[in-house]
Amino acid sequence: MMALLEVEGLVKHFVAERSLFGRALAHVKAVDGVSFSLEAGKTLALVGESGCGKSTVSRLVLRLIEPDAGTIRFDGRDLLSLDAGALRAFRREAQIIFQDPYASLNPRMTVGQILTEPLALHDLVPPAQRRERVAEILRLVGLEPRLERRYPHEFSGGQRQRIAIARALAVEPKLIICDEPVSALDVSIRSQILNLLRELQDRLGLAYIFVSHDLAVVKHIADHVAVMNLGQIVETAEADALFAAPRHPYSRALLSAIPVPKPRAKSSRIVLQGEIPSALNPPPGCRFHTRCPYVVDRCRSEMPQLVSDGIGHATACHRTSELPSSAAIVPMDGGFSPVLEKLVAAFSAGPEAARGGGVSPLGTDPA
Numbered sequence: 001m002m003a004l005l006e007v008e009g010l011v012k013h014f015v016a017e018r019s020l021f022g023r024a025l026a027h028v029k030a031v032d033g034v035s036f037s038l039e040a041g042k043t044l045a046l047v048g049e050s051g052c053g054k055s056t057v058s059r060l061v062l063r064l065i066e067p068d069a070g071t072i073r074f075d076g077r078d079l080l081s082l083d084a085g086a087l088r089a090f091r092r093e094a095q096i097i098f099q100d101p102y103a104s105l106n107p108r109m110t111v112g113q114i115l116t117e118p119l120a121l122h123d124l125v126p127p128a129q130r131r132e133r134v135a136e137i138l139r140l141v142g143l144e145p146r147l148e149r150r151y152p153h154e155f156s157g158g159q160r161q162r163i164a165i166a167r168a169l170a171v172e173p174k175l176i177i178c179d180e181p182v183s184a185l186d187v188s189i190r191s192q193i194l195n196l197l198r199e200l201q202d203r204l205g206l207a208y209i210f211v212s213h214d215l216a217v218v219k220h221i222a223d224h225v226a227v228m229n230l231g232q233i234v235e236t237a238e239a240d241a242l243f244a245a246p247r248h249p250y251s252r253a254l255l256s257a258i259p260v261p262k263p264r265a266k267s268s269r270i271v272l273q274g275e276i277p278s279a280l281n282p283p284p285g286c287r288f289h290t291r292c293p294y295v296v297d298r299c300r301s302e303m304p305q306l307v308s309d310g311i312g313h314a315t316a317c318h319r320t321s322e323l324p325s326s327a328a329i330v331p332m333d334g335g336f337s338p339v340l341e342k343l344v345a346a347f348s349a350g351p352e353a354a355r356g357g358g359v360s361p362l363g364t365d366p367a
């Protein structure tokens, strides 16, 4: 089957510092050679710590910013060479929803107006039928049509995210980028919104790029996962395969930091020692080598390529084949180092929750 989205060798560097005369002095290598593909009706999760380049990839895919290099094909077309008319059509086919729906919904517009606007803008439905279409879309996201007269502030966080989803759906997209869509919601509401997204995907054949730092959420929704570190994908696989047996030492550490829902269940968290490098000045060789428990000399000088095992599981690590299976991994030390605390904080509900330990980002409510 042809992929809906094919991204090849994507690069985006930002100028971080300029001289007095405007010459670039330093670059942030926000996205540095990223390739992936996504089929219609499927979900690809982009995961990684804050600053690894997830949002930049999203903005590139939506053509909100231009890449320095690489290609993006959407539905068989080269996205980077679309003329104005074709770009306008693409703007309808790819939508985004954000972590904070309140910030993206105009507070002075009623829900009805918010949903009518895209219909009118893209001239999708004749004026006389717009009201009925708005009612239909509201039902689709589990809201009653009579709520169209209300304003965003009259809704709860979960309902507002439903409105944001409704607005994205109004233009009948093929792809929705979900940028941390449940991170700001109460734990009890998260699974409802995730279930809604899944249901809509099944009914409408939508593809999702699901951007998240929260692996417990990703496990719930992704078909494929791409783990990013400092602007690069270090491992990509089907979600089941990746969660069952992560291969890259970075993925192993991230997965071991997923909080275990049962209070007494045993988990072997991998403690990462060493300096956390930044995309501003990534280390040579493997960008994870300063924190990797398995580092050897080669890792410090030679950048590993993403190599597939032939059945869809690709890893960028010189030592993939030598490492013990991830099931056999034991913690590097018994305690909680400050570095681990930071990692857990980045990958769970937030610093407060991480400090308390035993966090369950999805809560215990039945999904």
Ligand SMILES: Nc1ncnc2c1ncn2[C@@H]1O[C@H](COP(=O)(O)OP(=O)(O)OP(=O)(O)O)[C@@H](O)[C@H]1O
Pocket (backbone or CB within 6 Å): 014, 015, 016, 028, 029, 030, 048, 049, 050, 051, 052, 053, 054, 055, 056, 057, 213, 279, 280
């Ligand atoms: N417009 C910009 N100018 C300069 N640097 C930028 C710009 N946008 C992003 N960056 C830098 O690029 C890197 C990647 O940022 P990006 O927002 O894509 O990461 P992220 O993984 O989405 O992180 P987060 O989860 O915190 O949003 C970061 O170091 C960031 O500071």
